[in-house]
Every structure is written in structure tokens, then in C-alpha cells.
Amino acid sequence: MRFPLFISELPACMRPEHRLFPSYIRRQVTVPMDEEVWRNLPVPLIESLFNRLPLCERVPLRPVCRSWCRADGTDGKFGGDADLQALPVMVGDSSLSIYNVRRNVWKQKSMHDVYLHDVVSAFESSGGLIVAITMHSTNLLVVHNPISNKCRYILPPESFMVLVQPQTMSSLSIESPRGRYLHDMVLNYDGLTGLYRGVLGLICDEVQCKYNIILASTDSKSDRVTHVYDSVTGTWSEAGHVPTRVSFWYGGDNRIVCNGSLYCLAMGRFGQEGEGECILAKYVLSSGEWIFYPVPDVWDGVTYPFIVEHKKKVVFVTQSPGSETLHFYDLNEDESFSDHSWNLVAQMPKSLWSDFKAKADPTFTRCAGQKDLIYFTGRKRKGSGVVALVIDPIRGLFKWLPHLADDHLVFQLRVYKPSLMPV
Template sequence: MAAVPAVDAEGSVIFSDLGYNGIHEEDDKYGREMVSQPKKETSKMDANIWRLLPDHLIERVLPWLPVPSIVRSQLVCKSWNSMINSRLFSHYYSEAYFLVEREPWFLVFPKKHENLGLAYDPLENRWINLPFNFLPTESRAVATAEGLICMIPKANNINSLYICNPFSKSWRVVPRPPGLLKFFFLVAGVVVEKMTRSFKMVLAGSELVSGDIDQFVLTAEVYDSETNCWMRSRSFLVEAPVFPWRAISHGILYCVIGQAPWNIIGFNVHNGSWFRISAPMPALLTSVKLMDHKGRLILIGGIGNSGITTEIGMWELNEASVEWMKVGGLPKEFCDGFLMSLSRRFACVGHGDLIYFTSKKYPKMLVYDLSTQSWNWMQCCPELVDPHLHIFNGFCFQPRLDM
């Protein structure tokens, strides 16, 4: 999918600020260890510096900027707009993309806004609009990877899927695989090849074995962008249906099956094989979520007795020792304030270093940084009436211009 960054002629809302940058608190009623979201400092460069800089150097500098800055740079002048839309710039951008660590955005889709996503940019500390009205029909997102979003049309009579980039507004029609609607709980993922920028899309689900309520068959359909074909995996018999909590890590789609004490199943997207994770699950888990942390699988779970969450823990799968190693958590004293509902349930989504958390009845979101092991408060976007509900359909999204 060739991608060229674009700005709407009508002054689109691609990077329009929602007019809310959050509340910055120096202290929090639950303790000083809870670090607040810092304000981002921006400094203005002398215009003379940029005016005297040769075009070939500007062409090498701009690809290192964050995506919003690159898109806004198109409005500087016609020559910059032409430069950013050139193939050479796309080549430089691809080179720079893998050399700069970029924090993932948090992307949600409010139900009251059709064809509109809301994304939180942690670098600029603001919410922005991402319109999806460039797609032929209203669709829902099911997976993201490297700037691409897999969308399934809401109308069942449309026999196609879309893979799109909301920044370039480029999209590709993908034929819907046969038997998709038979799946009991759909699990989706996208794997992008680093060198070729080709991708594989996997749609997996479980089907009830006729006459036996304790037997389900896991099946996956894998689409290859290079061959434009779907391949169906071998079936894998399990004792419970697959749940929508999943993560893609190192080309493996991991998903959760059943309820407590839960099991985790892996699917190798490249060779089409299923396997079980044999590492014993951590004790006293009340809930399970999965995420990828730079090629390593992270398990996020509630901890407590009798199904009541009193702590939130995080573990990394150690494949060599076949065990879950604890890498962080939210202490009990903070959970008492954050988990305010009677059910004490929370939701989260994460990728890379960042994990976004919400809980019922709490007005803010929590963000955990695995690299610094720090917790930050993040004010929810006013457009999200129920952030806890929206995060169940939310994604960590890595903006990218060259896909």
C-alpha cells in the first residue's frame, strides 16, 4: 500500500485539536508517587535558520519529526508539500521510522460519531480527530499494526474488508474469507513485514463442536497481501471458546480461552500452527489481558481473592524458563482509589512501553510506562461519555506515513 501523507483541501480535522489538553496536577489525593502528565514544552526556531537550510538537508530532517509535525509541514509552502509527497521522502521516512522510538497512540471510536476515531497523542499530550469517511462504507476497526488499521464493514451484505491508513487516507479492499460469520468471538491481528512492507492479516475464532458444549474448534484465516489470497489453518481443539483479549508479538497471535484459571493459546501467523502456552498462570488472577512489549508477551491481570480485584499486576513471558516473570503492578493502596465500582473491574490496552487503563466511575485514565515503571494520570477526552466502555473497543495505534 503506497502511502503519501495528505491534508484535506477543506481543512480536514486530521490534526485538529479537540480543545482539551488535560489537567496537570502537581499532586494527587492517592499519593505523591502517582506522577502527573507533564506539559510538553515547545520552542520556536528562528525562521532564518530554516530559510537558509538547503532543501536536501530539510528533506533529511523532516522524516525524523513526529507524524503530526510532518503533516503540518505540508502547509508551510508548495515546495515542502511537494517534497513530503515525493517517493524520495517516503524512502527517508522509512529509514528513520525504525531508528526512532515512538510512543503508541490510544485510538477509540465513539458511537455517537459515525466514521470518526479519537486518538490520544502522548507526545503532544492531546486528543485529535481521525476521520474515516474516506472508506466506501461505515466500518469497525478490529486490528492495527504499523500505521495500518483493519476494518470490517458493519453491513453483513458487503463481502469485503478494508485495510487502511487514516493519515494518507489510502485503503485497500480485501475479500472477506468464507465462513467468517460462523466464528464465536472474533480475534483479529495484523503482522507487517519490516523490509517489504507487505502484511498478513489473521482472523481467528472458535466454533462449537456439535453436540458437545465443552469442545470448541479454533480456526484461523490468514490473508497475505503479496498473494492476495486467504489460507485456512488446521483446526485446534480446545475446551472453551476464544475471548477477544489478544496480542500480536513476534508474528504470533496470542489469545485467551475460557475463564479462570484461563489458558493462553498461540497461533504462528507465518506457518499456520496452533500451540499452547505451558507456563503456569500467576496465582489469584481475577482477569487477564495481553499486550506486546517490543517482541515480548506481557500479561496484565487483576489480583485478588474470591474474584475481587485488589491489585493489578503485569508479567512477562520468559520463554526460556517457561514462566511468567512479574515486571510491574499497581499497588493495593492506589487500586482502592482507582477501582471505585463494586465490581472493581478495569479495562486496559497496551503496546510498546505504554499501557492505558480505565475503571468504572473513575473520570481519568491511568497510563503505565514499562520503561520507567511510572504511573501517570491522563484526563479522558470530553467526547467519550463512558471511557471505560470505549476502551474495550480501543487500540494502541502506531502512526506511520509510508504504509
């Protein structure tokens, strides 16, 4: 059977301009559709379907949704909600919350059944999919699409399957640049999951409808293999080794996927001698190679830095020594790498950063970004819940998002783009 490729080839009632099109969608929405059918649907029809999904509801925009503020303190109307192409998503112990742009609310979804009534210990989002590692006895990986509500359960490589017996807190007290929740340390410490000083990555190819999961650990000097899962073959393969001089000490919550490569912060050194320092690690999926870069020398070594994606570039977010705000440096990989390859592109207004710290505890701040926007979240200082802020550092715009409930006090923040990507 040949599927229509153009709107003109569709039956009249399936065309978006037809007055019966909405009723057709409502009538058919509960009917399962094969993944091959989705792949062959015309793009305009898929976009029309997306516009009728709960995450993108077509309801009148309330004024608060358009209430962007300018960094100079003046209020201004700005149609910037179209730039929220990727929605911030949070995962708590047992729930998933995705920001609904049009309603200006967080839509919460229980993940008890998806995660087999287990607790999420690591979490990543890319290409419309979410991959999580649960605190299962085998460190089970769960790939989930919230739109299609389909899941795939994957056993990790053998070296990641052994559960290390819980240790005393004294054995876990490795000095950290900032206080972190234990749930945020699961990729750094082996006390709960066995993923000691490891990193998790998810790279999606939406054109070919496939994805790769990356798992690497630096717990052992001998077993530092990078494992890659291929969704097409359903198998793990060994693709590269992490050098012994590198440890994913910073890698737990600081990892992004940008331009088909995995980036994370790590501890390491460039020479044979010398003390370990914060570095940027890059894994190139096509070659299985790890590449390491120094971070900007403006980092004070005390505050916890972040890396985010911004305009398809890697951006290093940090508070410089003596500074009262955050600075954003993007990475120019075209040059031979040096400190000069980091370019200062913007800084957060001091008053805005002060307001954020007044509302939220910066010790437990999370940061994520995609397209033009960067999101910040933090635990509320007064009361309970989570404070959320979105900014456009280039155009100098920001907006406070609604607070979240108590069950997100232990959370991870990512960005999510709704998609029908198969699991």
C-alpha cells in the first residue's frame, strides 16, 4: 500500500482546511497506528496532529503567557512563545512534568507504571524520547515516548549490571564543589546503582528514526569501555575507551547532546603530571573518540558550572571570581583549541540573578537549554516547591514560569521536543 505524500492526495476529510478535520482526528485518536504509517504521513498532517495533542493544546493564550520582561527593567510585548520549541521537562521520584506553553502550566504525568514502580536515578531527553536508569537490581534502562506512551526496557552492559552493596555515608563523602542531592550523584557514586563516575547520553536520528544510548564509566583503571546501544539492532557494542587520566566526576548532571555528539564536564589533566581540573569531554559517536578541552579560565573553581546547548553551540555557564552574576561562553570548535576558543556571548543581568537567588537556593540550581532559550530551576527558599526561570540571554528577555509542587524537590531538568519518534 502506498501512503499519500501530499495534502492533495489525502481524502477530503483528512485535509487540515476541511471543516470535519478536527472531528476526524478525535474519532481516530484512540486507534493505534503502526510506526511505518507515522513515518510516511505528510509533514503538514503530522504538524496538525501535534497541534491537537495535550502538550500543545489550541486554547486562547492568556496574557501571562506573553509577559516577557526585558533585562533593562522595561516591560514589553514580545511574541516569544513561538521560541519555546523545546519544552523544559522535569522528573521527580515518580512523576514527569512538562511545561505547557499555551496554558502556562506544568502538566504532570505519573511514571509509576513506566518505571515499574521504581525510582529514577539518571535521566536524559533527546529527539522526543526520554531514557532513564532506574534503581533496579540490574540498573534497568527505560526508553519512553510520552506522546505515543510506548516504552522499551533495556538491560545495560554486563559491567553496569552488578549492584554494589550500599556503603556508609563516610565512604560517599567525596568532596564536591557544591552540595548535591544523593539522587543527583548516581552517575558519580556507586553506593546505590553501581554507575560509579559514569555518564549517560542519548543521541537521536529523527530522519532515520533510530537512536543510540551511550554509557561510559571511569570507576576502574582497566575497564573504561564506552558502550553504545543501537536501537535498530537492539544490541550493545564497545566503541572507544575513556583515558585513565579522566574521571566523570562532574559528569552526573552536566551533560548535553549537541550536533550529534555527547558533551559533559569531567575531572582530568592534559599532561602526564599535574593536578586534576575541570575539563570538557566530548564523545564523537561516528568515530568512537573522546576529545577533551579546557574550560574558560574565568571559572572560579568554587561555584558549580553548567554546560547547555544554545543556538546549536555548547555554552559554558559560570560565575566568574568577584562577579555578581552568571556569564555565558560559547565554544568555537573551528579554532585550534585554547582558552581563546571560548567567547563571552552574554551575561545575566545582576538584578535578575539576585532575584533568582532570593527566591531559590542556588546550591541546588539546575540549568538546561536549547534553541534560543536557557532554563534555570531551583528549590524555593521559603515554603516548598521549585522556582523556574527562562531567559533569552542574547535578546535580553526573561520570564518566570509557574512554581512546581513538593514532589519535584529531587529532580533533574532537561528540555523536551514532542515527537513521534519510535522507541
